[in-house]
Amino acid sequence: MLFKKNKLNRQEAIVKVDTPEYQSYIDIKINLDFTSIDKKVKVYGFTSTMPGEGKSSTACNLAQVLANEEKKVVILDLDLRRPTTNYFFKLPNDVGVSDYLAKELTLDDVIKHTFIDNVDLITAGTHTPYPQKILVSEGLKKLVLKLKEMYDYVLIDTPPILASSDMINISSLVDEFVMVCYYGVTKKTDFDEAIKRLKNTNSDIAGIVFTKVPKKKATNSYSSYSYSYVKNKNGL
Numbered sequence: 001m002l003f004k005k006n007k008l009n010r011q012e013a014i015v016k017v018d019t020p021e022y023q024s025y026i027d028i029k030i031n032l033d034f035t036s037i038d039k040k041v042k043v044y045g046f047t048s049t050m051p052g053e054g055k056s057s058t059a060c061n062l063a064q065v066l067a068n069e070e071k072k073v074v075i076l077d078l079d080l081r082r083p084t085t086n087y088f089f090k091l092p093n094d095v096g097v098s099d100y101l102a103k104e105l106t107l108d109d110v111i112k113h114t115f116i117d118n119v120d121l122i123t124a125g126t127h128t129p130y131p132q133k134i135l136v137s138e139g140l141k142k143l144v145l146k147l148k149e150m151y152d153y154v155l156i157d158t159p160p161i162l163a164s165s166d167m168i169n170i171s172s173l174v175d176e177f178v179m180v181c182y183y184g185v186t187k188k189t190d191f192d193e194a195i196k197r198l199k200n201t202n203s204d205i206a207g208i209v210f211t212k213v214p215k216k217k218a219t220n221s222y223s224s225y226s227y228s229y230v231k232n233k234n235g236l
């Protein structure tokens with residue numbers, strides 16, 4: 001499979017403020033603001049066709065940008081088969097969403113404060129062989145509703161669309177999806193199939209983020225990050 005070689009990278013880190021990379025995430029945030037002019041978007045889902053395209057990196061770095069604009073943000077890791085958001089914040093994935101739903105835990109037990117003021121994290125938690133059970137649960141719906149009350153933004157790191165059917169269960173929790181594509185690697189046929197599946201679940205797509213764009217191709221000449229806003233959703 002396409003991304004088999006892409007091993008989990010436990011050295012992941014949030015980019016430093018005042019770097020070209022950080023500026024790229026500001027650009028993404030500005031574009032997202034445009035897509036939500038007509039409606040209040042609180043819950044963004046970050047997805048891709050396959051693992052390793054940059055979902056977690058995009059979600060965690062955008063959280064930093066939003067927090068620096070005085071927004072209160074929580075990241076919810078629902079990529080239950082391959083959770084990594086905790087690495088970005090050097091936090092353990094000891095208890096998280098699976099534990100909150102399976103045991104009698106309070107939100108305080110599972111909300112982790114990160115080193116960035118205003119960015120909290122709920123990790124995936126104890127590994128479960130049946131992620132779908134969690135993803136279809138009423139408890140998860142209620143959790144997201146609570147988080148919407150507590151925070152300005154809920155950023156959900158979601159599973160890749162083509163790797164399992166997990167995503168079908170998440171679409172109802174999300175206001176808008178950000179589709180993350182590995183520049184030059186994500187296959188057009190996979191992309192089309194992923195978009196089709198999102199549309200089948202009536203999901204809204206805020207835009208596409210291209211990651212790992214070669215410098216000479218990037219619109220921002222400094223960086224390997226870029227963003228494309230999908231103006232005509234039907235044209236996808």
Ligand SMILES: Nc1ncnc2c1ncn2[C@@H]1O[C@H](COP(=O)(O)OP(=O)(O)O)[C@@H](O)[C@H]1O
Nearest residue numbers: 009051052053054055056057058211212224225
């Ligand atoms: N915009 C980017 N530019 C360069 N490398 C990136 C970018 N986004 C992610 N990466 C790298 O790609 C790899 C996979 O990213 P990750 O966010 O873990 O993907 P996913 O969550 O989709 O599996 C990581 O090593 C990460 O550092």
Ligand SMILES: [Mg+2]
Nearest residue numbers: 055056079084
């Ligand atoms: Mg990930």
